[in-house]
Amino acid sequence: MPETILAAVAWPYANSHIHVGNITGSYLPADIFTRYHRLKGNRVLMVSGSDAHGTPVTVRADAENTTALAVYQKYHTAFVELFLKCGLSYDLFTSTHTSNHFKVSQSIFIALKNNGYLYTERQKQWYAPSQGRFLPDRYVEGTCYICSYTNARGDQCDKCGSLLDASQLIDPRSKIDNSTPELLETEHFYLDLYKLQTHIVQFLQQRESYWRPNVLRQSLGQILAEDLHGRAITRDLDWGIPVPVDGWDGKCLYVWFEAVIGYLSAAIEWSFLTGEKNAWHDWWHNPQAKAYYFIGKDNIPFHAVIWPGQLIGSGTEFNRIFENVGQQSLTLPYDVPANEFMNLEGQKISGSRNWAVWGLDFLSRYDPDPLRYYLTTNMPESKDTDWDWQDFLNRNNNELVATWGNLANRMLAFAHKNWDGRVPIPGELRPADQEIINLVAAGFQTVGENIEAVRLRAGLGEAMRLAGEVNKYLDTAAPWFEIKQDKTAAAITVFTALKAIDSLKVLFAPFLPFTCEKLHTTLGYTTPLFGEQYTQAVQDELGEHNVLRYRPTGTSDQWHASQLTPNQALQQPAPLFRKLDNEIVEQERARLGSS
Numbered sequence: 001m002p003e004t005i006l007a008a009v010a011w012p013y014a015n016s017h018i019h020v021g022n023i024t025g026s027y028l029p030a031d032i033f034t035r036y037h038r039l040k041g042n043r044v045l046m047v048s049g050s051d052a053h054g055t056p057v058t059v060r061a062d063a064e065n066t067t068a069l070a071v072y073q074k075y076h077t078a079f080v081e082l083f084l085k086c087g088l089s090y091d092l093f094t095s096t097h098t099s100n101h102f103k104v105s106q107s108i109f110i111a112l113k114n115n116g117y118l119y120t121e122r123q124k125q126w127y128a129p130s131q132g133r134f135l136p137d138r139y140v141e142g143t144c145y146i147c148s149y150t151n152a153r154g155d156q157c158d159k160c161g162s163l164l165d166a167s168q169l170i171d172p173r174s175k176i177d178n179s180t181p182e183l184l185e186t187e188h189f190y191l192d193l194y195k196l197q198t199h200i201v202q203f204l205q206q207r208e209s210y211w212r213p214n215v216l217r218q219s220l221g222q223i224l225a226e227d228l229h230g231r232a233i234t235r236d237l238d239w240g241i242p243v244p245v246d247g248w249d250g251k252c253l254y255v256w257f258e259a260v261i262g263y264l265s266a267a268i269e270w271s272f273l274t275g276e277k278n279a280w281h282d283w284w285h286n287p288q289a290k291a292y293y294f295i296g297k298d299n300i301p302f303h304a305v306i307w308p309g310q311l312i313g314s315g316t317e318f319n320r321i322f323e324n325v326g327q328q329s330l331t332l333p334y335d336v337p338a339n340e341f342m343n344l345e346g347q348k349i350s351g352s353r354n355w356a357v358w359g360l361d362f363l364s365r366y367d368p369d370p371l372r373y374y375l376t377t378n379m380p381e382s383k384d385t386d387w388d389w390q391d392f393l394n395r396n397n398n399e400l401v402a403t404w405g406n407l408a409n410r411m412l413a414f415a416h417k418n419w420d421g422r423v424p425i426p427g428e429l430r431p432a433d434q435e436i437i438n439l440v441a442a443g444f445q446t447v448g449e450n451i452e453a454v455r456l457r458a459g460l461g462e463a464m465r466l467a468g469e470v471n472k473y474l475d476t477a478a479p480w481f482e483i484k485q486d487k488t489a490a491a492i493t494v495f496t497a498l499k500a501i502d503s504l505k506v507l508f509a510p511f512l513p514f515t516c517e518k519l520h521t522t523l524g525y526t527t528p529l530f531g532e533q534y535t536q537a538v539q540d541e542l543g544e545h546n547v548l549r550y551r552p553t554g555t556s557d558q559w560h561a562s563q564l565t566p567n568q569a570l571q572q573p574a575p576l577f578r579k580l581d582n583e584i585v586e587q588e589r590a591r592l593g594s595s
């Protein structure tokens with residue numbers, strides 16, 4: 001019975017380009033996980049989009065003297081280009097600036113309001129006399145009142161990870177002009193998290209046995225240490241989704257409140273685009289569906305506490321408002337496998353100091369699979385990791401090229417040359433041949449289990465270990481000597497090696513989709529492993545937005561050991577990976593830092 005899985009991927013803020021830390025933090029793990037489940041024949045939907053609203057975008061627009069819309073569109077276009085080039089195979093990568101997302105978000109808001117989980121309160125908020133307007137939390141920085149970090153943002157402290165009440169910041173200053181703001185009164189809607197607390201705690205305790213410790217610490221651990229309290233979910237801002245209540249003109253839904261709703265609205269938009277308008281029910285109205293949220297550690301409270309609170313609080317009321325049915329509640333997160341951060345050459349990645357390896361820039365000089373390989377071997381699954389250019393080069397040359405790429409290329413070239421471009425027809429396999437075939441076949445269990453548990457580093461490490469075992473087998477069997485004395489024996493060895501390589505190709509495929517697809521073709525297969533990515537312009541009442549989509553192959557059940565056919569026609573092989581010159585290490589290090 002195929003499983004139904006939602007891969008919900010962090011929504012990048014459309015105010016900055018994407019660097020390798022972002023990719024390994026959430027986008028790449030989601031893609032590996034999704035590709036694996038597609039190969040296995042499971043029903044998986046991978047969705048996300050650009051986070052178009054909120055102050056991160058308006059801050060950038062102010063700085064560049066342009067509009068928020070223009071800022072969002074510029075970065076959204078770059079995201080789509082990068083994800084295509086990296087092979088991040090979203091079923092739908094859209095944006096929060098769509099009329100569908102407006103409607104879904106407003107429906108969640110009204111559902112919460114109808115169910116009694118919203119209240120209004122007049123609050124004091126920082127007002128900038130120099131600009132004549134209220135400052136959103138992100139426009140204010142100051143000293144954290146919990147840990148005394150001096151560069152805390154109004155909404156959250158990057159040092160201690162706490163969500164902050166901006167009005168309590170010590171020594172506040174405006175991010176725009178460094179002026180000192182003053183507290184004035186304004187009215188906002190609040191999400192009553194205190195009222196939802198029992199449900200949220202119960203939700204977390206049901207998942208305690210398998211969630212990552214860092215995620216539990218920042219969700220269940222924090223709630224047990226300190227009760228939840230209401231959070232304002234509207235803002236004095238004109239760029240965003242209007243509050244769907246009369247008399248609330250000039251105020252918007254808080255970007256964090258509505259961006260997480262994107263996981264739901266993107267699934268709905270995907271359904272409409274595919275022409276099956278109720279298909280999203282299979283993920284969102286299905287208690288058996290498993291929803292995985294791929295995010296970085298800075299987003300844990302929003303995904304593990306507040307978003308479940310929004311879903312629980314909406315109950316069946318969202319369904320009633322949105323579709324006029326009202327029977328079904330929405331699927332809660334199954335897992336939130338949040339990653340830690342990746343640093344760069346021993347320092348924290350910083351876009352403003354250009355201390356970053358930018359995705360598109362990297363891909364202008366290197367191929368996508370070496371990037372995916374290095375980011376997976378170095379994925380910050382349980383602690384912060386470091387991008388080191390020397391380490392990148394070593395792993396590319398010693399592992400990707402020497403252990404895996406050469407194995408595949410050498411054996412295919414040897415078979416192509418000596419058996420007329422065909423898979424040799426073997427005699428009866430010897431014990432050593434059967435042993436290596438069985439060893440690699442067992443990888444479908446071990447690599448698969450690791451990917452399902454989102455231990456992607458371990459999964460890739462296991463696949464590479466098996467490639468090393470096939471090299472050892474070939475060192476012993478030495479078909480290049482064998483062929484001179486006994487071509488029948490050499491045929492058995494080469495057939496065995498090709499069968500092992502054919503299996504390894506599938507084991508590596510979720511991690512290295514481009515080169516595995518190429519190898520798949522070289523091995524003589526005519527139906528591809530994966531489907532195709534493509535872009536599409538979508539029109540709605542807000543204008544036009546470009547989306548990234550995925551067209552499946554239609555073949556499923558590919559996650560199993562090779563059934564390579566003797567005498568199958570091979571194609572002329574070409575190397576899968578490039579060996580990199582040692583010079584690139586110094587060249588790349590010289591690029592880092594402001595310039």
Ligand SMILES: [Zn+2]
Pocket residue numbers: 144145146147148149152157158159160161162
């Ligand atoms: Zn702090």
